[in-house]
Amino acid sequence: MPEPGKSIGIIGLGIMGGAIARNLIAAGFRVGGFDIDKGRAVAAATSGVALRGSAAEAADGADLVLTSLPSVAALDQTAETLAAKQRPGLIVAEISTFPIEAKERARDRLAAAGIVLLDCPLSGTGAQAVTRDLALYGSGDEAAYARCRDVFAGFARVSHYLGAFGNGSRMKFVANLLVAVHNAAAAEAIVLGTKAGLDPERILEVISSGAGNSRIFELRGPMMAKGVYTPPTATMHVLQKDSAIIAEFARALGVETPMLDAAAPLYDEAEAQGYGDEDVGAVHAVLARRAGLPTRK
Structure with a gap:
């Protein structure tokens, strides 16, 4: 109390x-x-x-x-x-x-x-x-x-x-590395299933019941399935800022981050396509466009 x-x-x-x-x-x-x-x-x-x-x-x-x-x-x-x-x-x-x-x-x-x-x-x-x-x-x-x-x-x-002091941030960097990677992975999976002819809502329902589920899939999967990334729960600008901090932190320690490095250009591309102020789930739009699926922009 x-x-x-x-x-x-x-x-x-x-x-x-x-x-x-x-x-x-x-x-x-x-x-x-x-x-x-x-x-x-x-x-x-x-x-x-x-x-x-x-x-x-x-x-x-x-x-x-x-x-x-x-x-x-x-x-x-x-x-x-x-x-x-x-x-x-x-x-x-x-x-x-x-x-x-x-x-x-x-x-x-x-x-x-x-x-x-x-x-x-x-x-x-x-x-x-x-x-x-x-x-x-x-x-x-x-x-x-x-x-x-x-x-x-x-x-x-x-x-x-x-x-x-600082250990809180160190733990946050670990957490946000996972968020950035899981978010891109969720978008990639939903685009794959949609392009294969599966209903996006059924993808959410079925995947969330199995081993492929993640907290990020649950949180951002619904907006990816709809192709609507507003209102934002975290903007593309914020994720890019955080990812840059994590990448620099890892480099200073001599730690490679191949998954974060692979995801980062997708977020840059989303901002370039006009999604900078929308939710980071908009990375889905980048992959959807590459796959020839319809997008809003």
């Missing part, structure tokens, strides 16, 4: 941040939030989020701040803004996917101001965020993490403490 009156600040109210805010409100927390996108801010306000005028204001009076950000530049700027607040003892949980060195830089900047940053990326899609079906990979100060458990339980199905 949440502590009575516990207040959460959320910086970034997009697909993930907005869904998390709604679930925290439903769980009994007070939530204030900020997003530079006015449309996202207004949507969050209709769900009960108290809108703040800046990232700094989102941290005012908050017991915990969650940051769900689109870029390293946004993380750097947010860290500078929060550090200037001089809120010693404040805990910030960074739930985005960024290079570890970027999060370490933010951690060090905040630590100089007495603020604790946790590395807590999430595994799950925007649709899963809506239903609180997320996994949180936490790392950093263990005592600070323990103080956040009730908040994490308000928006995630499960949370794992993984030790030293």
